Amino acid sequence: MTSVVLGVTGGIAAYKAIELLRLLRESGLDVTVVPTQSALRFVGEPTWSALTGKPVATDVWSSTHEVPHVALGQHADLVLVAPATADFLARAAHGIASDLLTNVLLTARCPVVVAPAMHTEMWEHPATQANVATLRSRGVVVLEPSVGRLTGPDSGPGRLPDPERIAESAFDVLRGRGSRGTDLAGVRVVVSAGGTREPWDDVRFLANRSSGKQGFAVARAAVVRGAQVTVVVGSVEAPIPAGCEVVHAESAEDMRQAMHAVVADQSPDVVVMAAAVADFRPEREATGKITKESLGDKPDAVPELPLARTTDILAELVAKRGSHAHPIIVGFAAETPRPGEDLGDRARAKLRRKGCDFLVANAVTHGTVFGQDTTSVLIIDRDGAEQELPGVDKMAAAHALWDTLTPVIHADR
Numbered sequence: 001m002t003s004v005v006l007g008v009t010g011g012i013a014a015y016k017a018i019e020l021l022r023l024l025r026e027s028g029l030d031v032t033v034v035p036t037q038s039a040l041r042f043v044g045e046p047t048w049s050a051l052t053g054k055p056v057a058t059d060v061w062s063s064t065h066e067v068p069h070v071a072l073g074q075h076a077d078l079v080l081v082a083p084a085t086a087d088f089l090a091r092a093a094h095g096i097a098s099d100l101l102t103n104v105l106l107t108a109r110c111p112v113v114v115a116p117a118m119h120t121e122m123w124e125h126p127a128t129q130a131n132v133a134t135l136r137s138r139g140v141v142v143l144e145p146s147v148g149r150l151t152g153p154d155s156g157p158g159r160l161p162d163p164e165r166i167a168e169s170a171f172d173v174l175r176g177r178g179s180r181g182t183d184l185a186g187v188r189v190v191v192s193a194g195g196t197r198e199p200w201d202d203v204r205f206l207a208n209r210s211s212g213k214q215g216f217a218v219a220r221a222a223v224v225r226g227a228q229v230t231v232v233v234g235s236v237e238a239p240i241p242a243g244c245e246v247v248h249a250e251s252a253e254d255m256r257q258a259m260h261a262v263v264a265d266q267s268p269d270v271v272v273m274a275a276a277v278a279d280f281r282p283e284r285e286a287t288g289k290i291t292k293e294s295l296g297d298k299p300d301a302v303p304e305l306p307l308a309r310t311t312d313i314l315a316e317l318v319a320k321r322g323s324h325a326h327p328i329i330v331g332f333a334a335e336t337p338r339p340g341e342d343l344g345d346r347a348r349a350k351l352r353r354k355g356c357d358f359l360v361a362n363a364v365t366h367g368t369v370f371g372q373d374t375t376s377v378l379i380i381d382r383d384g385a386e387q388e389l390p391g392v393d394k395m396a397a398a399h400a401l402w403d404t405l406t407p408v409i410h411a412d413r
Helices: 012-026 045-052 068-075 086-093 100-107 120-124 126-137 163-176 213-224 252-266 313-321 343-354 394-412
Strands: 003-008 030-035 078-084 112-116 146-149 155-159 188-193 228-233 244-248 270-273 280-282 307-309 328-335 358-363 374-381 386-393
Touching: 003 012, 003 068, 003 100, 012 030, 012 045, 012 078, 012 163, 030 045, 030 100, 068 100, 078 086, 078 100, 078 163, 086 100, 086 112, 086 126, 112 163, 120 126, 120 155, 163 213, 188 213, 188 252, 213 228, 213 394, 228 252, 244 252, 252 270, 252 313, 270 313, 270 394, 313 328, 313 343, 328 343, 328 394, 343 358, 343 374, 358 394, 374 394, 386 394
Parallel strands: 003 030, 003 078, 078 112, 188 228, 188 270, 228 244, 270 328, 328 358
Antiparallel strands: 146 155, 280 307, 358 374, 374 386
16 A cells, blocks of 8 residues: 655644545555644644554654654655644754754665745745755645635645645656656746636637646646746646746737746746637627627617737747747647548647647547547657557547656756
Protein backbone atom coordinates (compact mmCIF):
# COMPACT_ATOMS: atom_id res chain seq x y z
CA MET A 1 0.00 0.00 0.00
CA THR A 2 1.25 3.49 -0.86
CA SER A 3 2.48 5.25 2.27
CA VAL A 4 2.03 8.99 2.81
CA VAL A 5 3.26 11.15 5.68
CA LEU A 6 0.90 14.08 6.19
CA GLY A 7 2.65 16.85 8.07
CA VAL A 8 0.47 19.48 9.71
CA THR A 9 1.94 22.69 11.09
CA GLY A 10 0.50 25.27 13.44
CA GLY A 11 -1.61 27.56 11.32
CA ILE A 12 -5.30 28.37 11.55
CA ALA A 13 -5.80 26.36 8.33
CA ALA A 14 -4.84 23.17 10.19
CA TYR A 15 -8.51 22.24 10.40
CA LYS A 16 -8.60 21.91 6.60
CA ALA A 17 -6.06 19.11 6.83
CA ILE A 18 -8.84 16.96 8.31
CA GLU A 19 -10.65 17.02 4.96
CA LEU A 20 -7.36 16.46 3.14
CA LEU A 21 -6.70 13.41 5.30
CA ARG A 22 -10.16 12.03 4.49
CA LEU A 23 -9.54 12.41 0.75
CA LEU A 24 -6.18 10.64 0.99
CA ARG A 25 -7.62 7.79 3.03
CA GLU A 26 -10.62 7.35 0.73
CA SER A 27 -8.19 6.94 -2.15
CA GLY A 28 -6.69 3.91 -0.45
CA LEU A 29 -3.51 5.53 0.83
CA ASP A 30 -1.88 4.56 4.12
CA VAL A 31 -1.49 7.91 5.92
CA THR A 32 0.56 8.72 8.99
CA VAL A 33 -0.11 12.17 10.42
CA VAL A 34 2.84 14.06 11.89
CA PRO A 35 1.52 17.24 13.51
CA THR A 36 3.79 19.79 15.11
CA GLN A 37 3.15 20.75 18.71
CA SER A 38 1.69 24.04 17.50
CA ALA A 39 -0.66 22.17 15.15
CA LEU A 40 -2.00 20.18 18.09
CA ARG A 41 -3.22 23.43 19.62
CA PHE A 42 -5.57 23.76 16.63
CA VAL A 43 -6.54 20.10 16.06
CA GLY A 44 -6.00 17.57 18.83
CA GLU A 45 -4.27 14.20 18.66
CA PRO A 46 -7.52 12.15 19.10
CA THR A 47 -8.90 13.55 15.84
CA TRP A 48 -5.88 12.46 13.81
CA SER A 49 -5.74 9.08 15.49
CA ALA A 50 -9.43 8.38 14.93
CA LEU A 51 -9.27 9.29 11.25
CA THR A 52 -6.12 7.27 10.49
CA GLY A 53 -6.84 4.33 12.77
CA LYS A 54 -3.31 4.43 14.09
CA PRO A 55 -1.28 6.31 16.71
CA VAL A 56 -0.17 9.81 15.82
CA ALA A 57 3.54 10.52 15.60
CA THR A 58 4.13 13.73 17.55
CA ASP A 59 7.74 13.78 18.71
CA VAL A 60 11.09 12.00 18.40
CA TRP A 61 10.84 10.57 21.93
CA SER A 62 7.72 8.44 21.42
CA SER A 63 8.29 4.80 20.39
CA THR A 64 12.01 5.42 20.30
CA HIS A 65 12.70 1.73 19.58
CA GLU A 66 11.11 2.29 16.15
CA VAL A 67 13.33 5.34 15.49
CA PRO A 68 10.38 7.29 14.05
CA HIS A 69 12.40 10.32 12.95
CA VAL A 70 14.28 8.06 10.53
CA ALA A 71 11.79 5.30 9.74
CA LEU A 72 8.89 7.54 8.71
CA GLY A 73 10.90 9.36 6.07
CA GLN A 74 12.66 6.23 4.83
CA HIS A 75 9.43 4.28 4.24
CA ALA A 76 7.22 7.04 2.83
CA ASP A 77 6.25 7.22 -0.83
CA LEU A 78 5.26 10.85 -0.38
CA VAL A 79 5.62 13.53 2.28
CA LEU A 80 2.83 16.12 2.09
CA VAL A 81 2.84 19.15 4.42
CA ALA A 82 -0.41 21.15 4.60
CA PRO A 83 -0.63 23.74 5.92
CA ALA A 84 3.00 24.82 6.01
CA THR A 85 3.75 27.94 8.05
CA ALA A 86 6.48 30.49 7.36
CA ASP A 87 8.37 29.13 10.36
CA PHE A 88 8.25 25.60 8.95
CA LEU A 89 9.45 26.77 5.51
CA ALA A 90 12.39 28.53 7.15
CA ARG A 91 13.41 25.49 9.18
CA ALA A 92 12.95 23.13 6.23
CA ALA A 93 14.99 25.33 3.91
CA HIS A 94 17.89 25.51 6.37
CA GLY A 95 17.83 21.84 7.39
CA ILE A 96 16.92 22.57 10.99
CA ALA A 97 15.60 19.35 12.54
CA SER A 98 13.94 20.78 15.64
CA ASP A 99 10.91 18.49 15.72
CA LEU A 100 9.72 15.17 14.30
CA LEU A 101 8.36 16.64 11.07
CA THR A 102 11.59 18.42 10.09
CA ASN A 103 13.52 15.25 11.00
CA VAL A 104 11.27 13.31 8.62
CA LEU A 105 12.07 15.75 5.82
CA LEU A 106 15.81 15.19 6.23
CA THR A 107 15.45 11.41 6.00
CA ALA A 108 12.86 11.31 3.20
CA ARG A 109 14.07 10.24 -0.23
CA CYS A 110 10.59 10.35 -1.71
CA PRO A 111 8.78 13.30 -3.36
CA VAL A 112 7.84 16.15 -1.01
CA VAL A 113 4.85 18.45 -1.60
CA VAL A 114 4.33 21.54 0.55
CA ALA A 115 1.20 23.71 0.66
CA PRO A 116 1.98 27.01 2.43
CA ALA A 117 -0.63 29.04 4.31
CA MET A 118 0.06 32.31 6.10
CA HIS A 119 -0.73 35.99 6.07
CA THR A 120 0.00 37.86 2.84
CA GLU A 121 2.84 39.94 4.29
CA MET A 122 4.52 36.79 5.60
CA TRP A 123 4.19 35.00 2.26
CA GLU A 124 5.53 37.97 0.30
CA HIS A 125 8.43 38.67 2.69
CA PRO A 126 11.81 38.25 0.95
CA ALA A 127 12.92 35.73 3.58
CA THR A 128 9.94 33.46 2.90
CA GLN A 129 10.35 33.79 -0.87
CA ALA A 130 14.04 32.92 -0.55
CA ASN A 131 13.19 29.86 1.54
CA VAL A 132 10.61 28.76 -1.04
CA ALA A 133 13.16 29.19 -3.84
CA THR A 134 15.68 27.11 -1.89
CA LEU A 135 13.19 24.29 -1.34
CA ARG A 136 12.15 24.31 -5.00
CA SER A 137 15.78 24.19 -6.09
CA ARG A 138 16.12 20.97 -4.09
CA GLY A 139 13.15 19.36 -5.82
CA VAL A 140 10.42 20.12 -3.30
CA VAL A 141 7.07 20.91 -4.93
CA VAL A 142 5.93 24.10 -3.18
CA LEU A 143 2.39 24.98 -4.20
CA GLU A 144 1.46 28.62 -4.63
CA PRO A 145 -1.10 29.61 -1.97
CA SER A 146 -4.56 30.69 -3.06
CA VAL A 147 -5.84 34.25 -2.98
CA GLY A 148 -8.82 34.84 -0.69
CA ARG A 149 -10.07 35.58 2.80
CA LEU A 150 -7.46 35.12 5.49
CA THR A 151 -7.68 35.21 9.27
CA GLY A 152 -9.73 38.25 10.25
CA PRO A 153 -10.98 40.74 7.66
CA ASP A 154 -7.92 40.65 5.38
CA SER A 155 -7.78 39.03 1.95
CA GLY A 156 -4.85 38.28 -0.33
CA PRO A 157 -2.39 35.57 -1.34
CA GLY A 158 -1.61 33.19 1.51
CA ARG A 159 -4.79 31.15 1.80
CA LEU A 160 -4.42 27.36 1.87
CA PRO A 161 -5.64 25.87 -1.43
CA ASP A 162 -8.80 23.78 -1.23
CA PRO A 163 -8.10 20.28 0.14
CA GLU A 164 -9.47 18.71 -3.07
CA ARG A 165 -6.89 20.56 -5.15
CA ILE A 166 -4.03 19.70 -2.75
CA ALA A 167 -5.04 16.04 -2.88
CA GLU A 168 -5.16 16.28 -6.67
CA SER A 169 -1.57 17.55 -6.68
CA ALA A 170 -0.51 14.72 -4.37
CA PHE A 171 -2.14 12.13 -6.63
CA ASP A 172 -0.48 13.72 -9.67
CA VAL A 173 2.92 13.39 -8.01
CA LEU A 174 2.33 9.78 -7.01
CA ARG A 175 0.96 8.79 -10.43
CA GLY A 176 2.78 10.91 -12.92
CA ARG A 177 6.31 11.77 -11.92
CA GLY A 178 8.04 8.42 -12.21
CA SER A 179 11.64 9.02 -13.19
CA ARG A 180 10.96 12.66 -14.17
CA GLY A 181 11.38 13.99 -10.64
CA THR A 182 11.29 17.77 -10.56
CA ASP A 183 12.90 18.25 -13.94
CA LEU A 184 11.21 21.65 -14.26
CA ALA A 185 12.57 23.01 -10.97
CA GLY A 186 13.49 26.67 -11.39
CA VAL A 187 11.53 26.97 -14.65
CA ARG A 188 8.91 29.72 -14.94
CA VAL A 189 5.85 28.84 -16.98
CA VAL A 190 2.82 30.84 -18.15
CA VAL A 191 -0.22 28.87 -19.33
CA SER A 192 -3.49 30.22 -20.70
CA ALA A 193 -6.57 28.05 -20.24
CA GLY A 194 -10.29 28.03 -20.98
CA GLY A 195 -12.41 29.94 -23.45
CA THR A 196 -13.27 33.60 -23.74
CA ARG A 197 -16.60 35.40 -23.58
CA GLU A 198 -17.16 38.22 -26.02
CA PRO A 199 -19.90 40.58 -24.77
CA TRP A 200 -22.82 41.39 -27.08
CA ASP A 201 -24.99 43.29 -24.60
CA ASP A 202 -25.21 43.44 -20.82
CA VAL A 203 -26.72 39.93 -20.73
CA ARG A 204 -25.46 37.98 -23.73
CA PHE A 205 -22.05 36.98 -25.02
CA LEU A 206 -20.41 34.79 -27.66
CA ALA A 207 -18.39 31.91 -26.27
CA ASN A 208 -17.03 28.47 -27.14
CA ARG A 209 -17.09 25.00 -25.60
CA SER A 210 -13.66 24.98 -24.00
CA SER A 211 -13.76 23.68 -20.42
CA GLY A 212 -10.14 24.54 -19.53
CA LYS A 213 -9.31 20.92 -18.68
CA GLN A 214 -6.39 20.56 -21.09
CA GLY A 215 -4.83 23.89 -20.16
CA PHE A 216 -5.20 23.07 -16.48
CA ALA A 217 -3.64 19.65 -17.08
CA VAL A 218 -0.62 21.36 -18.66
CA ALA A 219 -0.37 23.63 -15.61
CA ARG A 220 -0.82 20.76 -13.13
CA ALA A 221 1.84 18.66 -14.81
CA ALA A 222 4.28 21.58 -14.73
CA VAL A 223 3.59 22.20 -11.02
CA VAL A 224 4.25 18.60 -9.95
CA ARG A 225 7.46 18.63 -11.98
CA GLY A 226 8.66 21.64 -9.98
CA ALA A 227 7.90 24.62 -12.22
CA GLN A 228 6.62 27.96 -10.98
CA VAL A 229 3.37 28.36 -12.89
CA THR A 230 1.08 31.28 -13.63
CA VAL A 231 -2.20 30.40 -15.32
CA VAL A 232 -4.24 33.02 -17.16
CA VAL A 233 -7.80 31.76 -16.83
CA GLY A 234 -10.69 32.52 -19.14
CA SER A 235 -14.16 30.97 -18.92
CA VAL A 236 -13.77 27.47 -17.47
CA GLU A 237 -15.78 24.57 -16.10
CA ALA A 238 -12.91 22.67 -14.49
CA PRO A 239 -11.57 23.69 -11.06
CA ILE A 240 -8.38 25.74 -11.06
CA PRO A 241 -5.46 23.51 -9.97
CA ALA A 242 -3.58 24.14 -6.77
CA GLY A 243 -0.09 25.54 -6.83
CA CYS A 244 -0.55 28.14 -9.58
CA GLU A 245 -0.60 31.91 -9.49
CA VAL A 246 -3.90 32.86 -11.13
CA VAL A 247 -4.82 35.79 -13.39
CA HIS A 248 -8.41 36.03 -14.63
CA ALA A 249 -9.37 37.22 -18.12
CA GLU A 250 -12.88 37.11 -19.55
CA SER A 251 -12.75 38.42 -23.13
CA ALA A 252 -10.16 37.95 -25.87
CA GLU A 253 -8.92 41.48 -25.26
CA ASP A 254 -8.70 40.80 -21.50
CA MET A 255 -6.69 37.66 -22.31
CA ARG A 256 -4.44 39.62 -24.66
CA GLN A 257 -3.65 42.30 -22.11
CA ALA A 258 -3.15 39.76 -19.31
CA MET A 259 -0.79 37.58 -21.34
CA HIS A 260 1.37 40.50 -22.44
CA ALA A 261 1.50 41.87 -18.89
CA VAL A 262 2.39 38.53 -17.28
CA VAL A 263 5.03 37.69 -19.88
CA ALA A 264 6.61 41.14 -19.55
CA ASP A 265 6.55 40.99 -15.75
CA GLN A 266 7.74 37.42 -15.22
CA SER A 267 10.01 36.78 -18.22
CA PRO A 268 8.96 33.11 -18.29
CA ASP A 269 10.97 30.29 -19.83
CA VAL A 270 7.87 28.83 -21.51
CA VAL A 271 4.54 30.27 -22.64
CA VAL A 272 1.77 27.78 -23.46
CA MET A 273 -1.26 29.29 -25.20
CA ALA A 274 -3.76 26.52 -24.46
CA ALA A 275 -6.76 28.86 -24.15
CA ALA A 276 -9.48 28.75 -26.81
CA VAL A 277 -9.49 32.45 -27.59
CA ALA A 278 -12.39 33.66 -29.72
CA ASP A 279 -11.50 34.54 -33.32
CA PHE A 280 -14.44 36.95 -33.59
CA ARG A 281 -16.32 39.33 -31.30
CA PRO A 282 -19.42 41.50 -31.71
CA GLU A 283 -18.35 44.67 -33.47
CA ARG A 284 -20.18 46.77 -30.91
CA GLU A 285 -21.31 45.98 -27.38
CA ALA A 286 -24.87 47.17 -26.84
CA THR A 287 -25.77 49.11 -23.71
CA GLY A 288 -28.35 47.32 -21.59
CA LYS A 289 -30.23 44.28 -22.86
CA ILE A 290 -31.42 43.99 -26.46
CA THR A 291 -35.15 43.21 -26.23
CA LYS A 292 -37.77 42.11 -28.74
CA GLU A 293 -39.68 45.32 -28.06
CA SER A 294 -36.68 47.42 -29.04
CA LEU A 295 -36.77 45.91 -32.55
CA GLY A 296 -40.14 47.43 -33.45
CA ASP A 297 -43.50 45.93 -34.38
CA LYS A 298 -42.37 43.28 -36.86
CA PRO A 299 -42.86 39.88 -35.17
CA ASP A 300 -40.01 38.29 -37.13
CA ALA A 301 -37.48 41.06 -36.55
CA VAL A 302 -34.08 39.95 -35.23
CA PRO A 303 -31.09 42.06 -34.21
CA GLU A 304 -28.08 42.35 -36.47
CA LEU A 305 -24.83 40.99 -35.13
CA PRO A 306 -21.88 42.32 -37.14
CA LEU A 307 -18.61 40.71 -36.07
CA ALA A 308 -15.03 41.92 -35.89
CA ARG A 309 -11.82 39.92 -35.72
CA THR A 310 -10.02 39.62 -32.42
CA THR A 311 -6.27 40.05 -32.12
CA ASP A 312 -4.13 36.94 -32.62
CA ILE A 313 -2.44 36.74 -29.20
CA LEU A 314 -0.14 33.87 -30.11
CA ALA A 315 1.16 35.64 -33.22
CA GLU A 316 1.66 38.84 -31.20
CA LEU A 317 3.70 37.04 -28.54
CA VAL A 318 5.88 35.46 -31.22
CA ALA A 319 6.37 38.83 -32.96
CA LYS A 320 7.19 40.56 -29.69
CA ARG A 321 9.83 37.94 -28.91
CA GLY A 322 11.43 38.60 -32.27
CA SER A 323 14.58 36.66 -33.10
CA HIS A 324 15.25 35.70 -29.48
CA ALA A 325 14.91 32.07 -28.39
CA HIS A 326 13.37 33.06 -25.06
CA PRO A 327 10.67 32.29 -24.12
CA ILE A 328 9.75 29.01 -25.81
CA ILE A 329 6.23 29.53 -27.17
CA VAL A 330 3.71 26.71 -27.57
CA GLY A 331 0.44 27.10 -29.43
CA PHE A 332 -2.70 24.96 -29.35
CA ALA A 333 -4.96 24.39 -32.35
CA ALA A 334 -8.48 22.97 -32.20
CA GLU A 335 -9.21 21.92 -35.77
CA THR A 336 -12.19 20.52 -37.68
CA PRO A 337 -10.65 18.78 -40.71
CA ARG A 338 -12.93 18.18 -43.66
CA PRO A 339 -13.40 14.63 -45.01
CA GLY A 340 -10.13 13.55 -46.58
CA GLU A 341 -8.20 16.42 -44.99
CA ASP A 342 -5.24 15.59 -42.78
CA LEU A 343 -4.96 17.09 -39.27
CA GLY A 344 -1.18 17.11 -39.59
CA ASP A 345 -1.27 19.21 -42.74
CA ARG A 346 -3.49 21.79 -41.08
CA ALA A 347 -1.33 21.79 -37.95
CA ARG A 348 1.92 22.24 -39.87
CA ALA A 349 0.44 25.10 -41.86
CA LYS A 350 -0.76 26.79 -38.67
CA LEU A 351 2.64 26.37 -36.98
CA ARG A 352 4.32 28.08 -39.96
CA ARG A 353 1.69 30.82 -39.98
CA LYS A 354 1.91 31.53 -36.25
CA GLY A 355 5.70 31.18 -35.99
CA CYS A 356 5.62 29.42 -32.60
CA ASP A 357 8.12 26.75 -31.54
CA PHE A 358 5.66 23.93 -30.90
CA LEU A 359 2.02 23.34 -31.79
CA VAL A 360 -0.39 20.93 -30.12
CA ALA A 361 -3.29 20.10 -32.43
CA ASN A 362 -6.43 18.07 -31.98
CA ALA A 363 -9.55 17.41 -34.04
CA VAL A 364 -12.74 18.76 -32.44
CA THR A 365 -15.30 17.93 -35.13
CA HIS A 366 -18.79 17.68 -33.61
CA GLY A 367 -17.46 19.07 -30.31
CA THR A 368 -15.41 15.99 -29.41
CA VAL A 369 -12.91 16.27 -26.50
CA PHE A 370 -14.50 19.46 -25.11
CA GLY A 371 -15.12 18.88 -21.41
CA GLN A 372 -13.82 15.31 -21.60
CA ASP A 373 -10.99 13.77 -19.59
CA THR A 374 -9.43 12.16 -22.66
CA THR A 375 -8.09 13.58 -25.90
CA SER A 376 -6.09 12.77 -29.03
CA VAL A 377 -3.34 15.22 -29.88
CA LEU A 378 -0.53 15.76 -32.33
CA ILE A 379 2.57 17.57 -31.05
CA ILE A 380 4.69 19.21 -33.77
CA ASP A 381 7.89 21.21 -33.40
CA ARG A 382 9.30 23.85 -35.75
CA ASP A 383 11.84 21.37 -37.15
CA GLY A 384 9.08 19.04 -38.32
CA ALA A 385 9.27 16.34 -35.63
CA GLU A 386 5.86 14.94 -34.71
CA GLN A 387 4.40 12.90 -31.87
CA GLU A 388 0.89 11.50 -32.11
CA LEU A 389 -1.01 10.60 -28.93
CA PRO A 390 -4.34 8.94 -29.74
CA GLY A 391 -6.92 8.36 -27.00
CA VAL A 392 -4.96 9.45 -23.91
CA ASP A 393 -6.10 11.23 -20.77
CA LYS A 394 -5.34 14.93 -20.71
CA MET A 395 -2.75 14.63 -17.94
CA ALA A 396 -0.85 12.07 -20.03
CA ALA A 397 -0.97 14.48 -22.97
CA ALA A 398 0.29 17.27 -20.72
CA HIS A 399 3.21 15.20 -19.44
CA ALA A 400 4.06 14.16 -23.00
CA LEU A 401 4.23 17.84 -23.94
CA TRP A 402 6.57 18.61 -21.05
CA ASP A 403 8.66 15.52 -21.87
CA THR A 404 9.14 17.06 -25.32
CA LEU A 405 9.81 20.58 -24.03
CA THR A 406 12.10 19.82 -21.09
CA PRO A 407 15.30 19.03 -23.06
CA VAL A 408 14.77 22.19 -25.14
CA ILE A 409 14.20 24.27 -21.99
CA HIS A 410 17.42 23.12 -20.37
CA ALA A 411 19.40 23.47 -23.59
CA ASP A 412 18.34 27.12 -23.82
CA ARG A 413 19.12 28.00 -20.18
